[in-house]
Amino acid sequence: MVKRLSSYQQGEELIHRQIDVALGDRSYPIYVGRAMTASFAQTCAGHGIPDRIVIVTDTNIAPYYLQAFRKNLREFKFNVTSIVIPPGERQKSLRQANAIFTEMLKSGVGRRSAVVALGGGVIGDLSGFVAATYQRGLSLVQVPTTLLAQVDSSIGGKVAVNHPLGKNMIGAFHQPKFVWTDTDCLRTLPKREIICGIGEIVKYGLIFDAGFFAYLESNLERLLDLDPETVLHVQTRCSELKAEITSKDERETGIRTVLNLGHTVGHALEAAGHFQLLKHGEAVLLGMMAESYIAREMGLIHDDAHDRIVQLIRRIPVKFRRGDVRSSDVLRLMSHDKKSIAGKKRFVLPIRIGEVQVVEDVDHSLIRASLSDILRVNRSD
Ligand SMILES: NC(=O)c1ccc[n+]([C@@H]2O[C@H](COP(=O)([O-])OP(=O)(O)OC[C@H]3O[C@@H](n4cnc5c(N)ncnc54)[C@H](O)[C@@H]3O)[C@@H](O)[C@H]2O)c1
Ligand SMILES: [Zn+2]
Structure with a gap:
């Protein structure tokens, strides 16, 4: 409210x-x-x-x-x-x-x-x-x-x-x-910290609110430039969404887990870069692209929606050079994540803009392919 x-x-x-x-x-x-x-x-x-x-x-x-x-x-x-x-x-x-x-x-x-x-x-x-x-x-x-x-x-x-x-x-x-x-x-x-915040902001749109995602598509540059009206709108909507999910599941025993969209891959990317190459929000942006790729390959999300996700994220200037992070390191680190249940990796995957699904069985080769995809897409040279 x-x-x-x-x-x-x-x-x-x-x-x-x-x-x-x-x-x-x-x-x-x-x-x-x-x-x-x-x-x-x-x-x-x-x-x-x-x-x-x-x-x-x-x-x-x-x-x-x-x-x-x-x-x-x-x-x-x-x-x-x-x-x-x-x-x-x-x-x-x-x-x-x-x-x-x-x-x-x-x-x-x-x-x-x-x-x-x-x-x-x-x-x-x-x-x-x-x-x-x-x-x-x-x-x-x-x-x-x-x-x-x-x-x-x-x-x-x-x-x-x-x-x-x-x-x-x-x-x-x-x-x-x-x-x-x-x-x-x-x-x-610093600008780089603004980009990190936008990582979590895109996440809210993708999980909960297609209208807000569309707003971000139309207003991304204004947000990057910190236009006051845009910032205020974004703060208000994100605070509302975080407040709502906290009220429903304060101790993260259920629904609040959807906030981990982008984080399963993101945390491993951060760790593979020794927490120096990529900041948290940047890794979440890349993580969302990878998870959208996985969802598309599993037939959970349409090509059109996947393309919109990738296009929005690629407009955000995340600095990421070829060879900075190795897929094999990311894969190894993902198997150590504390959010695995009984050794199974839990993924929050987008199924359309504004809706996600928690999936426990993701094929290893798909994860590997998603990493090749994002690490390739983001080569700046
Ligand atoms: N508790 C949660 O629910 C939750 C959710 C998401 C992230 N986190 C945690 O948040 C941390 C990341 O937070 P962050 O991205 O804010 O990073 P941060 O706190 O490291 O701040 C980023 C940098 O900006 C500087 N800074 C902060 N405010 C400034 C300002 N107004 N002007 C100039 N410089 C400023 C800081 O000194 C720092 O160097 C991680 O540890 C992450 O685990 C917690
Ligand atoms: Zn986060």
Whole structure:
């Protein structure tokens, strides 16, 4: 459900929407808009966030946004501690979580405190994990600053750190008190990170909503250029879809698994590139092409729909050179994925634009052929 809020003007027009995640007594709103920082503290107070706040962010984000949040919170008499860590996926570790625990203990952060995760998915997952476990759990506010975090990772309560033996292996479900999505943050985000966010956005259209997929076909360039109306529409629709699926299956025991479209192949592509050649969202884009190829070969999706999927994804400038990733590595890594059931690889495959099906029996040779297809299609030389 989307509500238009009557918010006050602050120079520039404030477009402000609210999408609710319905989870009984753990329900919470996602606020989407622009130029929102000035009303953050007031919103915290309105949600009963404790006076003691720990902001966790990284060294890329802090210079742009930390000061404004601190100032706004202090004006409202919040007692603020800031913890600034280095950027990057490697920080999503027990070691970094422990360093944050130490800093919180030394600063005397008690149980009546809240964690504000100011950053992308790495900060959201890591500080969400800290909030879930520190002194048996603190309140959490998600302030996503990347497109991927705004449309996906800040919503739904999945928080985790990585283990040397696997990504997101140590974690919890810990829902935030609210999500604060200010699209102005995207202006400072590198282009490659915008592309990563678009990976998850295309995924939503392909899984749930043919109309939204068609909107992306018509508005892709506007989205890449961060046209404000387009960004707002996309944020709202994706937040709504993520909110709906979270409400239906909070702990991913059923329907929420469809969100793994593009991820079965994508995770293996990421790992085969040692998490350096391809970023998560880029790998998901390629993964969706491969999975659409598999679906077409299995007779599950029409050629026309498959062509539309491939054409849309190929318009997104993912940098990927011949020989960067080897099919044999991807195949090997797929057999280790934690989402296999009894050794069988589970695939979420598109069966038309806006609808997917979970399939457990996919022929090995088909997977191999799909990889040759995407690795060939994306050769830039
Ligand atoms: N919990 C979930 O449901 C969920 C869902 C999807 C992904 N994830 C996780 O999200 C992580 C990826 O998140 P991400 O793509 O946001 O990457 P990220 O958090 O690493 O951020 C990408 C880069 O952008 C920088 N940055 C962030 N915001 C900025 C801004 N406004 N301006 C300038 N620079 C900025 C960061 O410092 C970083 O270098 C992965 O660890 C993935 O596992 C979690
Ligand atoms: Zn993802």
